[in-house]
Every structure is written in structure tokens, then in C-alpha cells.
Amino acid sequence: MVLQSNNSLRSRSWIGFLCVCGAGLVLGRPAFAQQGPLPLHDLSAFKNAGSTWQVAGDVSAVLGKPNTLRTTKGTGVLVNLPGKKHHGADLFSGMEHGDIDLELDYMMAEGSNSGIYLQGSYELQLLDSWGVTAPRSGDNGGIYERWNDDMPEGQKGYQGYAPRQNASKAPGLWQHLKVSFQAPRFDAAGKKIENARIIRAELNGVMIHENVELMGPTRGGAAEKPLGPLRIQGDHGAVAFKNISIREFSQPRPxxxxxxxxxxxxxxxxxxxxxxxxxxxxxxxxxxxxxxxxxxxxxxxxxxxxxxxxxxxxxxxxxxxxxxxxxxxxxxxxxxxxxxxxxxxxxxxxxxxxxxxxxxxxxxxxxxxxxxxxxxxxxxxxxxxxxDAVTPDQTDPILVDAAANTILRSFMDVPGQPKVTHAVSVGSPEKVHYTYDLDKGMLVQVWRGNFLETTPMWHERGNGTARPLGALQRFGTPFFTLGKLSGEAAAWVADSAGTGYRPKGYVLDAQDRPTFRYQIYGSAVTDVIRVTDNGHGIYREITVASPAVDLYAKLAEGEQIEMIEKDFYVIDGKAWYLQLQDAGGAKPVVRNGAKGKELVVPVRGKLTYSILF
The missing domain is CATH 2.60.120.260 (Galactose-binding domain-like)
Structure with missing residues (x-):
């Protein structure tokens, strides 16, 4: 376990990035201000959309099939499907913008490559970077390099900025991007007097860029101007977008x-x-x-x-x-x-x-x-x-790195619910981590990227709470993984009454990876959770000695649970995947539950499945 104290990641006051934004000079004024969602009932918000672009009702990827997205009829999702016959072309918005906040969801096909150019000039890379542990500027969320063909090979690209950590999700899952952009400033003669900036960029809830000055257009970008269109790269790979929202800031300040x-x-x-x-x-x-x-x-x-x-x-x-x-x-x-x-x-x-x-x-x-x-x-x-200038919080955050397999016990917050008081967080050098609730034998959450911040736990008196640092996927209100059901429609067990639940802690293997143990309904349970070999998620094996009659495992809950092929599910609006490897011949059931849909399966001794995210 490595503890880090990092001034560059200090907690910031509520003022955030206000002092970054310089006084407006010549910004230009758009013909109309775009505020709110970009309409996606057709392609009318864009100029001269090529044949590879379409509007769909839904979209999904096929793992194992590169550059492939499946679509269904409808509206609300913008899709690009370039191929051998139709190479594809970039898509330009009809509106032109200066300073904006941009927020959207996007989905990558396996192996796909695209990008978003702010003002048509500055590219934020979109790429299938699933499982990358050391991202570069060309990876998902990176600010792409500038380019000079006159330089020697290996030196042509420069001034690219990698995301602070890889917060990417798997192909076929919706990813959420938020960008605050400040346009370049020009004087009355049209001379640039201030560079553009990415004030802040967040990918899947993780800040990946902060106050990055953009010295000029990235490779393939248009010449810098006070106003420019939103441009989406369309000549590389299959990609989809929805919930595109733009808020422009073009009015003079009070x-x-x-x-x-x-x-x-x-x-x-x-x-x-x-x-x-x-x-x-x-x-x-x-x-x-x-x-x-x-x-x-x-x-x-x-x-x-x-x-x-x-x-x-x-x-x-x-x-x-x-x-x-x-x-x-x-x-x-x-x-x-x-x-x-x-x-x-x-x-x-x-x-x-x-x-x-x-x-x-x-x-x-x-x-x-x-x-x-x-x-x-x-x-x-x-x-x-x-x-007055704002004095930042001088408390250096206490960060826990997981350069080797690392275990830390703490409290863990779950929004809208009591703290998990017996949380065990397990970190890995593959940068895939999880939290386990010893009180319920439940996998609470997984995340990709950096491990934990423990400032609330160890600074001064502390409150015992640790915080995940990467792109986090929670699995709902903490629940018992195993429970008895009188029938497939019976409510899931809400507490330990009548279960005989007794946690027995965990044992470590030779690589310091824990195997959790507990008793429930008179049976001994071992719960093995491991990072998959490719770093794409986690693998779980639950073994129950002499399982009780009518014993079930609840594997997932969410608003939606879709089976996309046999024993392969996508959960909660394409937020994460679950692949069932071995249920001992038992048939899984998707049913209605208190929190939406539930995926449950009878337990016949051994149960194995993977979570991919």
C-alpha cells in the first residue's frame, strides 16, 4: 500500500474554476444561443450529413465483432456506421459556438475510433480504450496532439494531453462526457490574444482534464476563430451519441x-x-x-x-x-x-x-x-x-495507490443509504478495484482507474470513510447476495433475521487476494472475486456447501436488465454487463423487484459469473 500526498489534487472550494476564465474581449456573437438538448429526431441540427450518419431509437455493440453497432428504429440516438463501401465523413453542427458547456452520452463499438472537435478545431479523442492502464493523449478522453509534418518521424506530434486516468467503459456501454470549454479571444483586428482552454473535462464522473491551455488546433483541426461548429469525426469507426446538451455563454457579464x-x-x-x-x-x-x-x-x-x-x-x-x-x-x-x-x-x-x-x-x-x-x-x-482571491483548502489529500494487490477496510458511502460500515476495498495493479460488504456478503461496487482517497478517514479526527477515485459502478442498495425464496415472485430478504448469517472474514492467497467466507442458512460459503486476466472486469465464484432448499443468489438489480445473448446480460440502461459462466444447470430469472428488475438464479453448490464494465 502506498500513501500519497498530492498538492495538485487538493480539495477545491466551491468557487472551482471561476478565476481561470479571463475577461471577455472579442468573442463574437452567434446568430442564436444554443441552450439545452440538441434535437435528434432527425439530422436537421447538422450540415450536409453524409450517408453513414443516421438517427436511431436504440443502439448496441457486439463484443467480439469490431466496428459493429446494431440499431433499432426510432429517434433520439445519433449513429455513425462507416464501412468499406462508405468511408464516412465528419459531421458538423449547424450552430457555431464560443464558450460552452457540453454534456453527452456516447457509445463505442469494439475497436472503434472517433473524436469531438470543439469549434471544429480542438479534438477530444473518443476511442475503445477498454482495459488500458496507462492512457496516452490518443486514448479515450485524451486531448489529441497537434501535428507538424516538417518534423522528423517520432517528433511530428506534440502538445497532446493524456487523461489523468483511464475512466473508459467497455464497448456497447454508454459513457458520459462533460466538458467546460473557453474559446480563444481575439482583438478588434482579429489577432488572437488568448488561447482556448479546457476548463474542466469529466469522463464517467472522473475529472480527466483541468485548466488545460490549447496553444492551437489539434491534428486535423480547423483554423482558430471566435466561433466554430461542433464537429464529430466520422471517417474512422462506429460510434453513437445521445442526450447531447449544449449551454452557450455568449452574454456580457454583470x-x-x-x-x-x-x-x-x-x-x-x-x-x-x-x-x-x-x-x-x-x-x-x-x-x-x-x-x-x-x-x-x-x-x-x-x-x-x-x-x-x-x-x-x-x-x-x-x-x-x-x-x-x-x-x-x-x-x-x-x-x-x-x-x-x-x-x-x-x-x-x-x-x-x-x-x-x-x-x-x-x-x-x-x-x-x-x-x-x-x-x-x-x-x-x-x-x-x-x-478577494480564494485560498484553497491546504489539506493534502491522502491517496492510497494499489501498485500491488491492496486491501483497505473502512466505511463506504452509498448515496441515499446508511454507510457500509464493514466495507473491504480491494485494489489491483490492473487498476480494477471493488468493495465488498462483510455484513451482507455483497459486492457493493467496482471501479476502474485510481484506487482510494482516505482523507475523510485519516485527516485529523476523521469519519472513517474512504472514497473511490476512478470511474465507479455501484450495484444498488446493499443487499444479501444469498437468500431463500418461497417462490420466484417472493420479495428478496431485507435483513439477516432468520438467515443465521455469520461473517467469517477472509483469507489471502499467495498474491494477497482475499477469499471471503461466511455462513448463511446453515451452509458454509466461500466467495472468490478476482480481476479478469485482460483487466476488463471481475470474475466471481460463490461456493455453497450443502445449500438450503430454495436458496437463490441475486446477481443484479436495476431499472432494466436485458439478455442480449444466452447467459449474457446488459444492466441498467447499458451501464454494465453480466456474463453467467456456470450455474450448475440452474436457469436464471429476470423478475420484478422492489428497486426495479432483479436477476436471480437458484444456487446448486457453485455459481460463477463475470462483471464487465
Missing amino acids: QLTGLQYNVFKLKDGFKPGTDFSKEKAEASGNAAQLTANAGPLSKEYAILYKGTLRVQQAGEYNLALNTPGGGGRLKVNNQSVGNGGNNVRGKLQLPAGDLPVEILYARTGDWGSPALGLAIAGPGIREFYLG
Whole structure:
């Protein structure tokens, strides 16, 4: 087990990347702003779509058949099916964009290759990188290289950026991509004065890029301009997309002007409703920007700012006050945001025009560093920040690497459910990891990428919780893997009453891999979980000595469970695969359960299956 302390991965405040985004200069303006889903009832959102592009109702891959996707009739899914007869061509959106947030789901065929070019210039690679342990810029989620044909062989490609870790899923599973992009800036003469940036990119819930400056177009990219189309590579391999959502940020930012401040002594602490109009000010003046450090006082003081917020676009605005080392309150256009205190944030409907604003910062002690700032986001306006620089959390995260087979016991959070208090997380050098619940004999989750962050567990007093660091696949509300059913329609066992469940811990093999053991319904159970040889998932073998009558195993639950071929299932809207290898001749059943669908199978002594994700 290797513990790492990594400053580059420090926890960040809620401000995130606001300070990355420079002031807008010449951005250009689109003819219309794209907000929300791109329509996929036909190909009308795109220009001159080639013959390999189509709209379908659903799509699936065939493992073992490269570059193959199967489609069904309908709408909502964009599919590219290039082949030998039709090589395929890139697809260009009808809209052109500057700064955007892009969010979509995509599916790769086995061995397939594609890409998304922001503004037609900067490519994020889409590739079947299933099982890759050391991704490069040409792998899934990478920012593709720039290219210079005049350089010697081996040096033509440069300035590519690999994803921080491989968060890729298997072919035929939907993958989720979120990108915040800042377009290049140009002066009035058309000269570039600021490079484009990937502010943040997440693949399957994992941050793979953060604040990456793009010096120029990637290989095959168009010349840089203030605006450009979304471009999808179409001449390499089969790929599908759905839920494409674009949010443009093309509107001018509100401006905070005419700030005047008064500084007051606090006598009895801070109460958000305090009226300072009757108090004597210790200092006053004009301010160029918000700061917690105006005036002569360093503790037990309040600063009240009054000024104007110049809003050019009417609509709903998100506002949040940053008040480390103190509290505050915020009022815009005579409307209060939140209730004041340490967490001042909320939404307001604001008209266009010059609106009165009041901002109060109150410091009631000497803890933390005083700072004051206002974050604003609105229609066509990406969240930005005005005020004191934000001091990042100085706590170095405590990371656990799994360069060898590694075991760590901790608490583990499950959204919407009590913590798993007897969680055993098992890491592997293949970068495929899992968590096992000793209280239920259940496989709680698997993930691909880096192993664990244990800062909540070991920093200061800690709360005992560890966090997976990679692309995570949970398997639902924790449940007992084995249970007795009076019939195939009977409800699954909800607790250990009447089961005689007794955990017996685990034993390690020569490679430090655990085999879990427990007793249930009077039978001894061994539960072996191993990473598959190719790193594509995990293999599980459950052995029950003299199994009780009517004993079943619940292998999966989800909103949907589809059998795509004999003993091979895709679960929960194509989130992961389950392949049943040996059930001793027993027939699996997909049935209705409390949480949707359940895949159960009678237990006849030994049961083996694989989870691929």
C-alpha cells in the first residue's frame, strides 16, 4: 500500500474554476444561443450529413465483432456506421459556438475510433480504450496532439494531453462526457490574444482534464476563430451519441460598480438581520472591488457595501457569497439572497438595468483568513467571481495507490443509504478495484482507474470513510447476495433475521487476494472475486456447501436488465454487463423487484459469473 500526498489534487472550494476564465474581449456573437438538448429526431441540427450518419431509437455493440453497432428504429440516438463501401465523413453542427458547456452520452463499438472537435478545431479523442492502464493523449478522453509534418518521424506530434486516468467503459456501454470549454479571444483586428482552454473535462464522473491551455488546433483541426461548429469525426469507426446538451455563454457579464463601504465594530457577535444604519461607522470610503480587508479593523467587525449591479440580460441568476473567516448577507434589487450567515446563496429573477446591491461581510473572530467575494451565473453567462482571491483548502489529500494487490477496510458511502460500515476495498495493479460488504456478503461496487482517497478517514479526527477515485459502478442498495425464496415472485430478504448469517472474514492467497467466507442458512460459503486476466472486469465464484432448499443468489438489480445473448446480460440502461459462466444447470430469472428488475438464479453448490464494465 502506498500513501500519497498530492498538492495538485487538493480539495477545491466551491468557487472551482471561476478565476481561470479571463475577461471577455472579442468573442463574437452567434446568430442564436444554443441552450439545452440538441434535437435528434432527425439530422436537421447538422450540415450536409453524409450517408453513414443516421438517427436511431436504440443502439448496441457486439463484443467480439469490431466496428459493429446494431440499431433499432426510432429517434433520439445519433449513429455513425462507416464501412468499406462508405468511408464516412465528419459531421458538423449547424450552430457555431464560443464558450460552452457540453454534456453527452456516447457509445463505442469494439475497436472503434472517433473524436469531438470543439469549434471544429480542438479534438477530444473518443476511442475503445477498454482495459488500458496507462492512457496516452490518443486514448479515450485524451486531448489529441497537434501535428507538424516538417518534423522528423517520432517528433511530428506534440502538445497532446493524456487523461489523468483511464475512466473508459467497455464497448456497447454508454459513457458520459462533460466538458467546460473557453474559446480563444481575439482583438478588434482579429489577432488572437488568448488561447482556448479546457476548463474542466469529466469522463464517467472522473475529472480527466483541468485548466488545460490549447496553444492551437489539434491534428486535423480547423483554423482558430471566435466561433466554430461542433464537429464529430466520422471517417474512422462506429460510434453513437445521445442526450447531447449544449449551454452557450455568449452574454456580457454583470458589472459591480459604484461601491461604497462602511466599517462597523461588532459588539455582540453577528446577527444576519442587524440594522447598521443606526451604528457609527469606524471607517468609510469608495472601493474598486469587494474585499474583506477594507478599513482599520482585523476582527469583530462588519463591512457593509452598497453599489450597483449592472445587468444587461434579464433572467434567473444564481448568486453566492464567499465569506471564509466570517458570515454575511446579500441583497440585489431589494431582494434578499438566502437567509444570511455562513452559506449565502440562492436564485433571483433580475430585470435588465442598473440594480441596487447591498453586500455585508461580518468577521466574528480570528479564525481563518478573511475574504469576501461574489459568484454570479445567469442566462448565457458562465459563473464568474468578483472579490478577494480564494485560498484553497491546504489539506493534502491522502491517496492510497494499489501498485500491488491492496486491501483497505473502512466505511463506504452509498448515496441515499446508511454507510457500509464493514466495507473491504480491494485494489489491483490492473487498476480494477471493488468493495465488498462483510455484513451482507455483497459486492457493493467496482471501479476502474485510481484506487482510494482516505482523507475523510485519516485527516485529523476523521469519519472513517474512504472514497473511490476512478470511474465507479455501484450495484444498488446493499443487499444479501444469498437468500431463500418461497417462490420466484417472493420479495428478496431485507435483513439477516432468520438467515443465521455469520461473517467469517477472509483469507489471502499467495498474491494477497482475499477469499471471503461466511455462513448463511446453515451452509458454509466461500466467495472468490478476482480481476479478469485482460483487466476488463471481475470474475466471481460463490461456493455453497450443502445449500438450503430454495436458496437463490441475486446477481443484479436495476431499472432494466436485458439478455442480449444466452447467459449474457446488459444492466441498467447499458451501464454494465453480466456474463453467467456456470450455474450448475440452474436457469436464471429476470423478475420484478422492489428497486426495479432483479436477476436471480437458484444456487446448486457453485455459481460463477463475470462483471464487465
